[in-house]
Structure formats: C-alpha cells, structure tokens
Amino acid sequence: METNRIHWKNGFRDGIPIALGYFAVSFTFGLLAKKAGLTPFQAVAISLTNLTSAGQFAALGLMGASVTYLEMASTQLILNLRYCLMSCALSQKLDSKVPFWHRFLLAHGVTDEIFGVAVCKSGKLNPFYQYGLMSSAIPGWTLGTFFGVISGDVLPERIISALSIALYGMFIAVIIPPAKSNRILTGIILLSMLTSLFFTKLVVFQYVSPGFKIILLTILIAGMAAFLFPMQGEAESCSAEGKSIAPALREGGLP
Template identity: 85%
Template sequence: MGTNRIQWKNGFCDGIPIGLGYFAVSFTFGILAKKAGLTLFQAVVISLTNLTSAGQFAALGLMGASATYLEMASAQLILNLRYCLMSCALSQKLDAKAPFIHRFLLAHGITDEIFGVAVCKSGKLNPFYNYGLMSSAIPGWTLGTFFGVISGEVLPERIINALSIALYGMFIAVIIPPAKGNKVLTGIILLSMLMSSFFAKLEIFHHVSPGFKIIILTILIAGIAAFLFPIREADEDCSAGGKSIAPALQEGGLT
C-alpha cells in the first residue's frame, strides 16, 4: 500500500505540467463551447468524459451541423483511434497479473501526454503512477473548460489564439527530454516530423481524417524504427541514454 501511495504521488507531481498545459488548451474549448450554444454543465461533462482535444473540437463542429449520433460516434472513433495503439503499447508495461479494473481505468485516462510520460518509466508500470498522472491532468482539462465557458467572449482575440497553440508547446516538452543524448531517437523524431509534413502536402491524403493520418504515420514510423533499430532486451527502458525506440510510437502520433 505504501508503494502505491508513493507511485501516486510521483505520478501526480509529474502530471502537474500536463494539467497546466491542459488548462490553457481546454480554456479555448470552453470559450468555443459557449459560442456553440452549450451550457456550462454540458461543456464540463464533455471534457470530463472525453479528454481529447481533437475529438472535442471536432464534436463542436458536428453539433453545429446537426450531425446524427452515428456520424458523431464514427468521427470520434476515427479521430481517437490512435489511443488503441497507445493502449496496446502501455499494456505491455503492466504486470501480466494486473487486474482488469486497473486496465479499464487506465484506458480511460490515456492521452498523448500521459502516454508519453508513462511509457518512458523504466521497468514495470504501476497503475497508481498513472492514477497520479490522471489526478492532476484531468482536473486541469476540466477546470480549463469550466473557466473558459464562464469567460465567454471577455478575452481579446489575440489571447484566445495564443491559448489555442499551447498544446504544441506541450508536445515539444514531451519529446525533447528523452531525445537528448540519443541520436537514434532524435533521428526518428525528425523523420516523423518530415513525414507528417509530407503527408499534409500529398493531395491523396487531403480527404483522410487527421486521426487516421496519425494511425498511418504511427504504424509506418514505428515499423521502420523497429526494423532498423530492434530492441535487444525486453526490459530496456526509454531513458535518454538507452537504445529503446518506444517513444517513437508516440512521436508518430504527436506530429
């Protein structure tokens, strides 16, 4: 029990920067949700139960277009399909005897940033570490939405635009530390950025959803990395000096 408490505290501290970043991004979502006609309660419940910026912002557009429940569900499935891959990767770090309830709860709290932090933990992953991450990240996302709805149209346009790009700053904060001193990982990250830009320019992908593009990039880049730089030891971690390319699974999804 004492170990679980320590793991939760460590996760909570590591998740504070994530929560602060989420607050800024979801603040913008709250403002847009109010403009779309959602009530304070509706906007907060959406953020509390979804935890996905791309999915939630897309949902506002679908609501405005009076989309059906089937269209809404299909769009959310495609946009958030990358979390299936993240769940598979993260499940490999859990103890094989971990109860189903832990896996179920961890699945709800998987986001790009939480996955990025959790997958880089050395050794087996204690579920309570992820609970700590979720305990500081989820309130940041939910409270940001709450205050965004309340603020409404009070803030000037330039501040709203600045808040909307805060998520990209979080992505950079996730990928830089493990890439320091690791030329292989640095190369994979740069490759993922180049390929992401290339995909954005290709006309054939213009009609492919952003979520599905992420899936294609993740599988392609992770496959290339796994083929060229296979992991020699099963227990190898993804620290800055290690040879593991596990973060590449994530970076393909972030770009």
C-alpha cells in the same frame, strides 16, 4: 499500500505540467462551447468524459450541423484511433498480474501527453503512477473548460490564440529529454516530423482524416524502426512503442 501512495504522488507531480497545458487549451474549448450554445454543465461533462480535444472540437462543429448519432460516433472513432495503439503500448509496460479493472480505468486516461510521460518510465508501470498522472491532468482539462465557459468573451482574441498553442510547447518538452540521450530516437523523431509534413502536403492525403493519418504514420515508422533497430531488453529512456508513437506529432498537438 505505502508503495502505491508513493507512486501516486510521483504521478501527480509529473502530471502538473500536463494539467497546466491542458488548462490553456481546454479554456479555448470552453469559449467555443459557450458560443455553440452549450451550458457550463454540458461543456464540463464533455471534457470530463472524453479527454480528447481533437474529438471535442470536432464534436462542436458536428453538433452545429445537427448530424446523426451514428455520424458523430464514426467521426470520434476515426479521430481517436491512435489511443488504441497507445493503450496497447502501455499494456506491455504493466505487469501481467495487473487485473482487468485496473487496465479498464487506466484506458480512460490515455492521452498523448499522459502516454508520453508514462511510457518513458523505466521498468514496469505501476497503475497508481498512471492514476496520479490522471488525478492532476484530468482536473486541469476539466477546470479549463469550466472557466472558459463562464469567462465568455472577456479575453482578447490574441490571448485566446496564444492559449491554443501552449500545448505544443509542452508536448515538445515531453520528447526532447529522451531524444537528447539517444541518437536513434532523435532520428526517428525528425523522420516522424518530415513524414507528417509530407503526408499533410500530398493532395492524395487531404481527404484522409487526421486520426487515420496518425495510424498510417505510426505503423510505417514503428515497423521500420523495429526492423532496423531492434531493442535488446528494457530501454533506459523509453520503450520501443514510445519511440514510434510519442514523436509521431499529431497535427493538432492535442490530447
């Protein structure tokens, strides 16, 4: 029990920078939710139960267009497919004896940044460390939405724009430390960036959703890296899955 509490405290501490970044981005979501006519309760409920800004921002537009529930569900599935890959990667870091209910709860808190921090932990991942990350990151995301809704149009447009890119810096901070000590990982990150840019510029991919682009990039780069640079035993900085998925650079850089 004492060990679990220590792991939770460590996770909570490591999740504070994530929470600060989430607060800035979800604040912008709260402003947009207010403009879309949502009440504070509705906006907060969306942030608390979804934890995906890409999906949440898209949902506002879909609500405004009065789409069907099927269209909404299909859009969210495509946008958030990458979390299936991240969950599979994290499941390999959990001990085989971890019960299903732990895995079920942990799956709710899988975001790009939480994944990036958790997958870089050496050794097996204690569920309570992940709970600690969620305990600080999720309130940061939810509170940001709440204050964004109640703030209305108080803040100038320039400040709102600045807040919307705060998470980019935090995500870069997640991948830079392990990349500095591993040349192969550095090369994979750079390749991920260039390939992502290439996919964005190609006309043929302009009609492919951002979420599906991430799936294609992840499979392509992860497969190539696994074939060319197979890992021998436990990685010291990040697991093999983290090497491929974390630096895949989502186009929005959001949770």
